[in-house]
Amino acid sequence: MTSRRIVLTPWAFLTPALLLYALFTVYPVARALILSFQRNIDGEIRWAGVAQYQRLLGDDVFKQALFNTGIFLVVQVPIMLLAALLIAIALNSKRFPLRALFRSAFFLPSIMSLVAVGVLFRVLLNEDLGLVNYLISSLGLSAVPWITHPWWAKITVMLLLTWRYTGFMMVIYLSGLQTIPDELYEAAEIDGSSGWQSFWYITLPLLRPTILFTTVLSTIGVLQIFDEALIVTRGGPSNETLTIGLYLYQTVFSSADFHYAAALSWVLVILIGVLSVLQLRLGERGQG
Amino acid sequence: MKNRVTVFAAFGISAVVAVGLAQNAPATNPQKGNTNIKGEITLFSWAEPSYSSVLAEFNKLYPNIQVKFTTVGYADAYPKITASFAGNVPLADVVMIESERVEIYGTRFPNAFTDLSAWGKKWERNFDRSKWAQSEVKGKLLTMPTDAAPVGMWYRADLLEKAGVEPSSIKTWNDYLEAGKKVVIANPGIKMAGIDVTGSETLMRTLIQQQGSFYIDQDGKIAVNSSKMVRALSFVKSAWDAGILANVQGTDGLIGAIKGNRVAGVNLPVWMIGIFKAFTPEQKGKWGVAQLPSLTAGGGQTAYIGGSSLAIPSNSQNKEAAWAFVEWYTTYGSKNVLEKRGAWPSFLPSLSAPVLNAADAFFATPNVFAPFKKSAFLSKSLRYSSDYDKAFAAVVAAQASVLTGDQSVQAALDKAANDLKNQTGREIAGK
Numbered sequence: 177m178t179s180r181r182i183v184l185t186p187w188a189f190l191t192p193a194l195l196l197y198a199l200f201t202v203y204p205v206a207r208a209l210i211l212s213f214q215r216n217i218d219g220e221i222r223w224a225g226v227a228q229y230q231r232l233l234g235d236d237v238f239k240q241a242l243f244n245t246g247i248f249l250v251v252q253v254p255i256m257l258l259a260a261l262l263i264a265i266a267l268n269s270k271r272f273p274l275r276a277l278f279r280s281a282f283f284l285p286s287i288m289s290l291v292a293v294g295v296l297f298r299v300l301l302n303e304d305l306g307l308v309n310y311l312i313s314s315l316g317l318s319a320v321p322w323i324t325h326p327w328w329a330k331i332t333v334m335l336l337l338t339w340r341y342t343g344f345m346m347v348i349y350l351s352g353l354q355t356i357p358d359e360l361y362e363a364a365e366i367d368g369s370s371g372w373q374s375f376w377y378i379t380l381p382l383l384r385p386t387i388l389f390t391t392v393l394s395t396i397g398v399l400q401i402f403d404e405a406l407i408v409t410r411g412g413p414s415n416e417t418l419t420i421g422l423y424l425y426q427t428v429f430s431s432a433d434f435h436y437a438a439a440l441s442w443v444l445v446i447l448i449g450v451l452s453v454l455q456l457r458l459g460e461r462g463q464g
Numbered sequence: 465m466k467n468r469v470t471v472f473a474a475f476g477i478s479a480v481v482a483v484g485l486a487q488n489a490p491a492t493n494p495q496k497g498n499t500n501i502k503g504e505i506t507l508f509s510w511a512e513p514s515y516s517s518v519l520a521e522f523n524k525l526y527p528n529i530q531v532k533f534t535t536v537g538y539a540d541a542y543p544k545i546t547a548s549f550a551g552n553v554p555l556a557d558v559v560m561i562e563s564e565r566v567e568i569y570g571t572r573f574p575n576a577f578t579d580l581s582a583w584g585k586k587w588e589r590n591f592d593r594s595k596w597a598q599s600e601v602k603g604k605l606l607t608m609p610t611d612a613a614p615v616g617m618w619y620r621a622d623l624l625e626k627a628g629v630e631p632s633s634i635k636t637w638n639d640y641l642e643a644g645k646k647v648v649i650a651n652p653g654i655k656m657a658g659i660d661v662t663g664s665e666t667l668m669r670t671l672i673q674q675q676g677s678f679y680i681d682q683d684g685k686i687a688v689n690s691s692k693m694v695r696a697l698s699f700v701k702s703a704w705d706a707g708i709l710a711n712v713q714g715t716d717g718l719i720g721a722i723k724g725n726r727v728a729g730v731n732l733p734v735w736m737i738g739i740f741k742a743f744t745p746e747q748k749g750k751w752g753v754a755q756l757p758s759l760t761a762g763g764g765q766t767a768y769i770g771g772s773s774l775a776i777p778s779n780s781q782n783k784e785a786a787w788a789f790v791e792w793y794t795t796y797g798s799k800n801v802l803e804k805r806g807a808w809p810s811f812l813p814s815l816s817a818p819v820l821n822a823a824d825a826f827f828a829t830p831n832v833f834a835p836f837k838k839s840a841f842l843s844k845s846l847r848y849s850s851d852y853d854k855a856f857a858a859v860v861a862a863q864a865s866v867l868t869g870d871q872s873v874q875a876a877l878d879k880a881a882n883d884l885k886n887q888t889g890r891e892i893a894g895k
Contacts, residue, residue: 219574234886236879237857302713305720323713324662324868329663413662413864415857429543430853432572434550 205372211438228439229459237439240415241423243328248419249398257390260342264349265379281348282343294407297336326416328408333417335343336404341397346401351384353379388459392452399448420444466749490583494792497525503782504530505789508545510538511772514610514807515793516669518800522792524637529785543551545569549576554779555784561607562772563598564848570601571850573861577606585606587795587811595810599773602688607773608699609805613733614622615670615767618679620857621752623728626650631754637671637699639755644708658712659700662864665856667703670731670767671696673760677845680857685893686884687878690860695759697873700792704867711765713754719743731756733769734836737806741826755835766839768846771810808836851888 207381229403232238248329249285265273265281301322310318322332356379363373380387400422405411411418420440427437467830491498512535519531532555536544539696542565548555549569561569570577584605588596595609617640619631627650629643642655648665659667672678675692703709710727712718721727723744730736737744758765772786774794776786793801798809798822799817823830849855858880865871881892 216572218571233887236883238885292712302717303711304713304717304726305724321868324711324864410663412860413868414861415528426857427854430544431851432546432550432568 208220208441211435212442215435216433224435228345228436229443231436232433232439232443237418238420239424241420243416244415244417245401245419245421247400248331248334248337248401249395252337253391253398255334255396256338256342257345257387257394259338260345260390261349261383261387263342264346264353265345265375268350268353279347282346286338286344288340290403290407293336293340294403297408298440301332309316323409324413325402326413330412330419333405333409335400336408337401340404348390348393349383349386352383356382368410384459388455390454391459395451395455396448399444399451420447475695482561486510490787491648491716491732492527492583492784492788492791494796497527499526499528500789501526501785501788503785504532504593505557505780505782505785506532506534507542507560507789508534508536509560510536510541511560511673513552514801514805516734517804518793518797521796521800522789524794526785526788528607528786531789532860538547548777549573552576552779554781555777557776557780557782558790559775559777560772561775562770563595563607563609564770564852566598566607566773566775567601567848567850568852570604570606574601574604574606575856576777576778576779576782577604579604579606580776580787581584581605584791586685587791590795590812592810592812592841594768594841595771595773598846598848607775608622608793609771609773609791610798610811611771611801612779612810612833612841613735613768613770614808614839614841615666615731615733615756616736616835616839617729617731617756618736618748619752620747621725623651623654624749631752634754636763637757637759641699641706641708644703645706648708651728653726655710655727656703657729657731658709658710658718658721660713660717660866661711663714663860665743665863666769667698667700667731668693668863669838670756671699671759673767673846674756674764676764678848679859680845680847680849680851680895683893684689684849685891686853686855686881686888688862688884689874689881690893693877694857695875697810697877699759699862701866701873710755722747723757728785732831734808735806737772737832738822748826751826753832754829754840771808816829828864833849851890854884854887 213224213226213227214221215227252357263282267275267282272278289348300306303309303319303321303323305321308322312317322330323329360378360382361374364378401419402419402425405417405422406425409417411422421444424437424444426438427433427440465544489498506704509515512533515531516533522531523529543889544555545561546569550573577742581604585675587608587661588673592612593613598607599607599609616632617634621631624631624643624647626648629646632773634640635670641654646655648654657801672693675695677687677692679686679688679693680745681687698708699849708883710721712727718730719739722730722740735751741745756765756767774790776783776790795811796814797810798807802809802814802817803819809817816838821831821832822833824832826832829835851871860882861883866873866876884890885892
């Protein structure tokens with residue numbers, strides 16, 4: 177009797193969480209899979225086989241969204257993670273003045289409401305009336321088409337992402353750095369290691385799990401970019417900053433095309449799954 | 465057991481009959497009212513003042529109906545409507561939907577609407593034909609049209625005068641282009657008009673309607689790369705290249721440009737009256753309005769941008785009271801809405817309202833409604849289709865790539881047509 181109770185106890189504690197997980201995660205995900213194999217013909221839901229996925233293959237707007245998301249992933253994630261690492265190392269140094277202040281300052285953007293951020297960026301980067309272009313033109317340079325130029329719009333979104341999430345990644349790095357024992361650095365110093373060598377042979381290898389974690393986290397994050405693009409560029413100009421997440425949102429809430437959106441979301445799920453597994457494998461191999 | 469089935473069946477049949485009767489014979493009368501219709505109804509919209517401002521008049525006729533408002537921002541409205549229709553979760557007894565989106569919802573969720581045909585059909589001949597057609601999907605009347613939104617050529621009389629441009633001399637869009645060049649030279653830093661290059665297509669939308677066409681044709685085929693669309697976008701491009709247009713982003717950008725004296729005009733609907741009065745009272749006496757130019761002398765001048773309608777979701781618990789409000793608001797009440805809010809009625813009898821002939825000292829052309837009265841009502845019905853949102857996005861993308869990139873008009877519109885074809889499975893109509 178006693179042993180049986182022991183086995184049940186953890187499940188009893190887990191049940192509420194599992195129920196919520198099943199209801200709000202497992203069910204919608206499974207339902208989306210079912211939806212993606214159906215279609216809505218004048219309000220009648222019918223089975224459609226892989227028709228929605230075939231639509232995706234022919235949909236250039238989807239391909240554009242995929243491409244844009246890929247660009248964000250390849251360009252923005254490395255830059256952000258490198259910046260976060262450098263800032264974390266700087267702020268981890270005991271010689272750095274006002275460390276606590278700077279740590280909070282860098283972390284602050286990631287806890288700001290995205291709506292406020294979006295409005296702020298839109299106002300700041302308004303091509304006609306914005307403060308940023310005002311400052312740029314008062315320096316004698318020509319105003320930057322932050323929202324209307326295909327490449328500048330991409331850069332705008334990447335700037336926003338970097339500004340917003342670098343601090344968050346930095347905090348993760350900081351905690352990683354603080355788990356590295358000081359003795360290692362002291363020993364290295366006694367052995368005559370330069371600062372660069374200490375970084376390369378001590379910091380980086382010991383930080384590897386943290387780096388892997390932040391890479392997977394930001395990859396998933398970037399693949400799901402939605403709000404930043406919606407609020408600042410609305411996917412424009414000419415879909416140049418349209419992301420998969422934003423296209424998904426438009427397909428559901430503007431077109432009310434749930435079945436196509438479900439197919440889109442499953443492609444996104446598969447993409448995230450594949451990339452995450454790939455990164456984890458690569459990380460493990462490097463470690464071995 | 466058999467007995468119980470019979471009882472249930474009988475109950476079911478009588479319930480159906482009761483509902484059927486209720487639907488066939490509403491005791492509403494938008495001119496006389498009815499004190500017997502009772503209850504509370506909710507109205508979902510992003511434009512509460514348009515409804516609350518005439519509530520007193522409504523309650524004179526229907527004193528026992530209380531109207532409560534569920535009001536959200538525009539950006540939240542459609543996500544909420546979509547979620548409500550998709551999940552059959554009651555949203556309100558009356559729901560505001562722009563005419564351009566009725567067919568989107570009517571096609572995906574036909575059962576989410578109460579079919580108003582039996583009640584509303586009698587009003588058909590009193591309505592603007594194009595607006596009425598937008599409320600009907602597959603033979604069912606899903607909404608009742610509220611306002612129409614005819615477009616006019618709004619201009620700053622002082623700035624045009626400085627350039628020696630006589631507004632009445634602008635008959636065609638070519639005249640407009642030439643006048644724009646003069647205005648830009650005479651008023652440094654000021655453009656003839658503003659357009660939202662990457663966010664909206666109001667000028668193109670105007671030009672395509674003036675040619676009696678739209679993005680998806682009456683047969684449901686894609687027409688965004690038709691020769692008429694090429695003509696529309698080509699004009700926008702030539703005006704942009706001539707440097708007479710300012711890029712204004714969103715409504716805030718537009719109002720900023722107007723208030724900052726950076727545009728000498730806008731080509732937008734009659735509801736600009738309210739915008740000018742609310743946001744730029746200091747420009748009193750400076751704004752005039754004329755009928756839109758046409759592409760060729762004597763060509764089509766009419767275009768609509770926007771305009772809404774009211775639906776009664778099928779899950780409403782008080783359809784009779786909801787109908788009483790919808791019927792009154794869209795028919796005889798529309799005169800009150802016009803007087804209070806300047807909303808152009810789709811209900812034709814309201815166009816004889818005295819307010820449409822009244823002089824308004826705020827404007828340089830005091831008879832501010834006159835140009836709209838002359839041009840109102842499309843000669844052909846304008847169909848938005850169930851893929852309007854995608855067509856809109858494709859056209860805006862084409863405009864942006866032509867104006868900010870180096871794509872040719874034809875190539876950009878062909879791409880838009882192909883994208884639409886792949887997204888919607890619709891055929892592309894011949895050019």
